[in-house]
Amino acid sequence: MNGFKDFVSEYSGAIIGGIIAILILLTGLYRLIIGIILIGMGLFIGNYIQRNKYEVKEKLKNFIDRM
Numbered sequence: 001m002n003g004f005k006d007f008v009s010e011y012s013g014a015i016i017g018g019i020i021a022i023l024i025l026l027t028g029l030y031r032l033i034i035g036i037i038l039i040g041m042g043l044f045i046g047n048y049i050q051r052n053k054y055e056v057k058e059k060l061k062n063f064i065d066r067m
Contacts, residue, residue, distance in 0.1 A: 049056050
């Protein structure tokens with residue numbers, strides 16, 4: 001019994017994370033989470049391109065020239 005308590009106390013974070021992951025998969029919440037992540041990435045990329053317009057143009061031009 002002492003070994004089980006040690007196991008649970010050592011890996012309690014992993015156990016809780018696994019239970020949360022199973023609940024997210026079963027409820028279909030992963031679609032919402034993936035959507036929110038994609039929206040956040042789009043916002044970040046759009047902001048980066050807007051602030052570094054000329055650098056992005058130059059990098060894109062160099063990339064197309066290499067192809």
